[in-house]
Amino acid sequence: MTFKFMKARVLAPVGAFALSALGSGQAMASTLAADDFVGISFWLISMALVASTVFFFLERDRVSPKWKTSLTVSGLVTLVAAVHYFYMRDVWVETGSTPTVYRYIDWLITVPLLMIEFYLILSAITKVSVGIFWRLMVGTLVMLVGGYLGEAGYMDVTVAFIIGMAGWAYILYEIFAGEASKVSAQSAPPSVQSAFNTMRWIVTIGWAIYPVGYFFGYLTGSSPETSANALNIIYNLADVLNKIAFGLIIWQVAVSESEKSKG
Numbered sequence: 387m388t389f390k391f392m393k394a395r396v397l398a399p400v401g402a403f404a405l406s407a408l409g410s411g412q413a414m415a416s417t418l419a420a421d422d423f424v425g426i427s428f429w430l431i432s433m434a435l436v437a438s439t440v441f442f443f444l445e446r447d448r449v450s451p452k453w454k455t456s457l458t459v460s461g462l463v464t465l466v467a468a469v470h471y472f473y474m475r476d477v478w479v480e481t482g483s484t485p486t487v488y489r490y491i492d493w494l495i496t497v498p499l500l501m502i503e504f505y506l507i508l509s510a511i512t513k514v515s516v517g518i519f520w521r522l523m524v525g526t527l528v529m530l531v532g533g534y535l536g537e538a539g540y541m542d543v544t545v546a547f548i549i550g551m552a553g554w555a556y557i558l559y560e561i562f563a564g565e566a567s568k569v570s571a572q573s574a575p576p577s578v579q580s581a582f583n584t585m586r587w588i589v590t591i592g593w594a595i596y597p598v599g600y601f602f603g604y605l606t607g608s609s610p611e612t613s614a615n616a617l618n619i620i621y622n623l624a625d626v627l628n629k630i631a632f633g634l635i636i637w638q639v640a641v642s643e644s645e646k647s648k649g
């Protein structure tokens with residue numbers, strides 16, 4: 387009874403928020419053209435993000451208490467991204483231009499949340515120092531500020547790219563050779579270790595798609611229109627993997643670990 391009530395209390399504002407963001411989209415004049423595949427990808431992914439959000443929040447009920455925060459954070463990542471996708475979709479459909487500001491505000495919120503997930507899945511099974519968290523955060527900021535200065539025209543695109551790559555390299559160092567990786571190898575049960583490992587590869591292969599998008603968007607010297615198409619479709623596909631699939635991996639380990647501790 388109280389449980390149901392609490393769930394309604396959590397889901398009602400989330401739903402209202404999502405609907406109001408949808409409503410603001412409908413107020414705009416242009417409609418999606420049948421051949422605007424970048425616009426269609428914005429649309430499809432915004433809906434997938436809404437569905438994933440509801441899924442992660444509802445699935446909290448199935449897992450044991452120490453895993454609940456991880457699912458909450460997964461749901462927050464997809465919620466924040468869904469709202470940004472509504473706005474990005476409008477900018478794209480209305481003007482045909484790249485929604486750089488919304489994209490980076492979204493990343494500035496969601497990438498740190500994803501970094502928190504690493505910390506959380508390790509803290510669910512052992513004691514970890516907060517230093518891990520702060521180092522991952524510094525890497526994230528250098529990567530994103532670098533990228534933004536380049537994409538928004540404040541800095542030479544090549545120099546900004548190199549700064550962004552350096553931030554990402556630092557994150558990879560921390561999760562493959564630093565303290566986070568040692569904690570995982572020494573204290574984590576096999577299922578958590580394998581989730582940690584998969585998450586690590588997502589941050590390597592999945593995240594590598596973004597600099598590829600930046601490269602095709604700014605560094606090939608092709609026409610602005612072709613570059614904008616490539617940039618946005620590549621960033622959008624990368625988000626499916628790095629936000630939705632990443633959340634599903636956490637969901638899977640949370641469910642399997644919870645079931646083990648029950649039985």
Ligand SMILES: *C/C=C(C)/C=C/C=C(C)/C=C/C1=C(C)CCCC1(C)C
Nearest residue numbers: 533547550551554593596597600628
């Ligand atoms: C949900 C959004 C995510 C996971 C976004 C991740 C973004 C990156 C990994 C961006 C990386 C970049 C570089 C490594 C080089 C410079 C340009 C960036 C910012 C696109």
